[in-house]
Amino acid sequence: MSPNKSFRFLIFSVLMLAATQSQAHIGQGAVGGFWSGFFHPLFGLDHIVAMVGVGLWGAFLGAPAIWLLPVTFPLVMSLGGMLGIMGLPIPGGEHTIEFGIALSGIVLGAAVLFGIRAPNWIAAIIVGLFAICHGYAHGAEMPGAANAFSFALGFVIATGLLHMCGIALGFLTLLPKGRYVVSGLGGVICAIGGAFMFGYL
Amino acid sequence: MKQLRRLGLLAPAFALLPVAAEAHNFAKGTIFPQIIEGIGASLNSPSGLLTLIPLGIMASVWQTEGILRLMPPLAAGLVAGIFLALFGSPAYVVPSLSVGIICALLAVIARPWPFAPLAGLAAVAGVLVNMVTLEGHGFGELQFGIYIGIVLGAAAIPLISAAVARGALQKVPAFWMRLAWRIIASWSAAIALMYMTFQLKAIVGG
Numbered sequence: 001m002s003p004n005k006s007f008r009f010l011i012f013s014v015l016m017l018a019a020t021q022s023q024a025h026i027g028q029g030a031v032g033g034f035w036s037g038f039f040h041p042l043f044g045l046d047h048i049v050a051m052v053g054v055g056l057w058g059a060f061l062g063a064p065a066i067w068l069l070p071v072t073f074p075l076v077m078s079l080g081g082m083l084g085i086m087g088l089p090i091p092g093g094e095h096t097i098e099f100g101i102a103l104s105g106i107v108l109g110a111a112v113l114f115g116i117r118a119p120n121w122i123a124a125i126i127v128g129l130f131a132i133c134h135g136y137a138h139g140a141e142m143p144g145a146a147n148a149f150s151f152a153l154g155f156v157i158a159t160g161l162l163h164m165c166g167i168a169l170g171f172l173t174l175l176p177k178g179r180y181v182v183s184g185l186g187g188v189i190c191a192i193g194g195a196f197m198f199g200y201l
Numbered sequence: 202m203k204q205l206r207r208l209g210l211l212a213p214a215f216a217l218l219p220v221a222a223e224a225h226n227f228a229k230g231t232i233f234p235q236i237i238e239g240i241g242a243s244l245n246s247p248s249g250l251l252t253l254i255p256l257g258i259m260a261s262v263w264q265t266e267g268i269l270r271l272m273p274p275l276a277a278g279l280v281a282g283i284f285l286a287l288f289g290s291p292a293y294v295v296p297s298l299s300v301g302i303i304c305a306l307l308a309v310i311a312r313p314w315p316f317a318p319l320a321g322l323a324a325v326a327g328v329l330v331n332m333v334t335l336e337g338h339g340f341g342e343l344q345f346g347i348y349i350g351i352v353l354g355a356a357a358i359p360l361i362s363a364a365v366a367r368g369a370l371q372k373v374p375a376f377w378m379r380l381a382w383r384i385i386a387s388w389s390a391a392i393a394l395m396y397m398t399f400q401l402k403a404i405v406g407g
Contacts, residue, residue, distance in 0.1 A: 067380045071309060071387040078394040085398045139398070148399035149247035149392075156391045160384070 033147050037154030040138060041162060046101050046196050047134055049189045051159060053108030054127055055166015056185060060112055060173060065120050069127050070163035074156055076128040077135035084139020097140075100133030105193020112186025232346035239350020240357070242334055248294045248400070249330045249355060251393040252301035256326055257362030258386050259308035261370060262379070263319065268363035274320040275359065278327020279352045285328060286335035292404055297329035298397040305390035309383050330355055 041047050051073065058069035083090065090096060107126065111118070118126070138155070169185060172178035195201040243249055256275070260267035300322060307314060307322075334351055335343075366382050 067384060071384055074391040075387055075394070078391040078398075081395055082398040085395075085402055148396050149251075152392045152395035152399070155395065156388050159391075160388050 034150040034154040037151035037156075038158045040142070040155055041158045045192065045201065046105065047138070048162060049192045050101070050104040050108060050130060050134060051162035052166040052169070053105065053112060053186070053189045055163040055168075056112045056170045056182060056189075057108055057123070057127075057166075058163075059167045059170020060115065060182065061117060061120070061123060065123055066167060066170075068120055068124055070160065070167065072124050072127050073131045073163060074159050076131035077138070077159065078156070080132035080135020081139035081142070082135075083132070084136040085142060087140070090136065097133050097136050099197075100130060101137060102193055102197035104130035104133065105196060106190055107193075109186045109188070109190025109193055113183050113190055114186075115183070232344075232349075235344045235346025236350035236353065239347040239352075240354035241350070242347070243330075243351050243354025243358065246330070246334045247396060248297050248301075248333050250358060251389065251396060252297050252304070252326050252330050253355060253358040254362040255301045255305035255308060255386055255389045255393070256323060257359030257364075258366050258382060258389070259304045259319075260359065261363045261366035262308045262311050262382055262386070263314060265367060265371070267319075268359060268367075270316065271319060271323040272356070272360070274324040275327045276352070276356060278324035279331050279355050280327075281324075282328040282331025283335065283348050283351070284340050286332050286337065287339035289332035289335060289337050291333075291336075291400075293329055293332045294400045295397055295404075297326070297333050298393045298400070300326045300329060301393045302390045302397075305386045305393065308386035309390070311379070311383055327355070 041051065054069050054073050058066045061069075092099075108130070110116070142151075170182060172181050175181075192201065256271070257268055260271050264270065304322060304326070307319075331351060334355070340348075370378055370382065
């Protein structure tokens with residue numbers, strides 16, 4: 001063995017000794033804490049588009065929907081989460097939930113795309129129904145939270161911030177060509193919802 | 202000179218008298234460490250925070266001086282909670298958080314509510330929060346200073362949240378600031394609901 005190869009072998013051996021167990025997906029640290037709760041709604045495209053869609057539609061409808069919808073969604077979603085965490089059965093089971101989540105993208109996206117001006121109470125009911133589906137799905141897949149308080153705090157804040165993003169994007173309607181941008185975003189949300197519905201995502 | 206010599210002889214005796222300084226020894230000394238322990242117990246109780254923070258926000262959204270009007274019934278409830286803590290159990294976290302959720306929803310709806318039901322709510326909140334914080338410890342089981350600290354800590358939570366909300370509402374009297382506090386109240390209700398579910402699942406053994 002040449003001196004160069006011996007040196008490489010020595011380095012390799014030292015590195016082998018230094019290596020620890022791989023821990024790519026065991027979820028240590030984040031599970032059950034604030035960041036686990038915070039990232040939970042952010043790791044699902046279906047949830048992101050729905051929550052941004054709620055904010056967009058709220059901004060599009062104007063006051064009081066601009067705050068009524070983002071207030072309704074986290075509250076009702078927590079109710080849905082309650083059902084999911086407790087494992088309470090719902091009619092149709094998982095299929096109903098998955099259908100509802102996909103439908104939420106389509107309906108909310110279409111509402112923004114076509115500028116549908118629903119009465120506030122109807123908008124709140126629509127958003128509330130979808131919130132139950134999203135909440136149930138989140139609740140069913142939640143970890144046995146080590147720190148329930150931190151988890152819940154992170155989860156609700158992230159959800160609220162997604163709505164805020166939607167509302168902020170919705171303010172683009174105040175710009176001359178902003179209306180088209182917002183309608184385009186509604187179309188994208190609608191398309192993503194459709195892709196989930198037909199199994200492309 | 203003779204007196205000085207006597208004092209000189211006494212000096213070593215005086216040097217033997219002092220005991221160890223206890224200024225920073227929390228295990229001994231005054232009632233202060235007990236009060237600090239009590240305050241810490243109140244501030245470290247998530248259910249207490251999720252019950253009392255919305256109460257403070259609701260009070261400031263209700264009336265500018267709302268928290269001052271609600272403080273007497275809250276204080277009475279907190280004191281009553283100490284005596285009733287004997288009958289407490291972990292399950293009391295559910296009604297306690299429910300009161301917090303009701304307070305948050307009242308803040309979200311933001312109507313000119315009459316005083317009496319809000320006073321009742323504040324009193325019930327005080328009772329339940331201390332029944333949860335004391336975890337079944339009957340009156341007299343703990344040192345007196347701890348009880349004082351628990352009441353002070355629990356009373357400080359809504360006072361602080363109300364002061365922050367009131368300060369923001371007075372500094373920025375715009376419509377959107379009022380909306381922002383109502384949205385924060387709704388988020389606190391959502392957090393309380395989710396936390397309550399985790400607790401409920403733990404209680405029923407899920």
